[in-house]
Amino acid sequence: xxxxxxxxxxxxxxxxxxxxxxxxxxxxxxxxxxxxxxxxxxxxxxxxxxxxxxxxxxxxxxxxxxxxxxxxxxxxxxxxxxxxxxxxxxxxxxxxxxxxxxxxxxxxxxxxxxxxxxxxxxxxxxxxxxxxxxxxxxxxxxxxxxxxxxxxxxxxxxxxxxxxxxxxxxxxxxxxxxxxxxxxxxxxxxxxxxxxxxxxxxxxxxxxxxxxxxxxxxxxxxxxxxxxxxxxxxxxxxxxxxxxxxxxxxxxxxxxxxxxxxxxxxxxxxxxxxxxxxxxxx
Numbered sequence: 001x002x003x004x005x006x007x008x009x010x011x012x013x014x015x016x017x018x019x020x021x022x023x024x025x026x027x028x029x030x031x032x033x034x035x036x037x038x039x040x041x042x043x044x045x046x047x048x049x050x051x052x053x054x055x056x057x058x059x060x061x062x063x064x065x066x067x068x069x070x071x072x073x074x075x076x077x078x079x080x081x082x083x084x085x086x087x088x089x090x091x092x093x094x095x096x097x098x099x100x101x102x103x104x105x106x107x108x109x110x111x112x113x114x115x116x117x118x119x120x121x122x123x124x125x126x127x128x129x130x131x132x133x134x135x136x137x138x139x140x141x142x143x144x145x146x147x148x149x150x151x152x153x154x155x156x157x158x159x160x161x162x163x164x165x166x167x168x169x170x171x172x173x174x175x176x177x178x179x180x181x182x183x184x185x186x187x188x189x190x191x192x193x194x195x196x197x198x199x200x201x202x203x204x205x206x207x208x209x210x211x212x213x214x215x216x217x218x219x220x221x222x223x224x225x226x227x228x229x230x231x232x233x234x235x236x237x238x239x240x241x242x243x244x245x246x247x248x249x250x251x252x253x254x255x256x257x258x259x260x261x262x263x264x265x266x267x268x269x270x271x272x273x274x275x276x277x278x279x280x281x282x
Contacts, residue, residue, distance in 0.1 A: 012158030087131025
């Protein structure tokens, strides 16, 4: 017996395949627990308390400590391209509430590159006023833990997926419609990062939720969506975002990363390209 469950979590749609109803309920509780710790939209979350703290060093609970350690690993692996310290920029561009209720600012804000921060043990050190946004990393990490702890054989949230099913094949949707590729994920992970959704206008400029930490502005890239395979969903999530931010050089960068298992990108002109190591399903 298997149970497939779809539920709302982390501002998106989550899905899990579990052995029974009890495990399905446990997966939903797990997602709720992580969201209550890591959501920047929840005034009572631990992350909100961290962002509001006027201390240079802030202690972290077990969930946030593990999340920030993972975020730090991904920051280093991507050469700083995937960095949660872009919260100020996200807020300045209008994404300070859930997407459905965004009220865009009248003009583009002053660029604010990602701030300096570090995590040591179970504490984070940064200058007060820096806003951290765990975003996609939290989704990927939550899927990873759901599968690694045996709660689910497959778990996904907002384009991030982790699988323990050796037969799993996933269709990567093209942002303009149809299927871009069918990939054999098997035991591993797949994540997609895209600028095709969650878009709005700020002072006549296109804005979206993927901030380039080098500029503090929404990413300007010929790549509209990037999908990456990796061992874990957190790695795939970081890899996909980095490929998109690298733009025209994204696939070449992905091909050089031993921790990634292949990538496929959809360009603004509709073209689809992939790295040579992709295991495409027949």
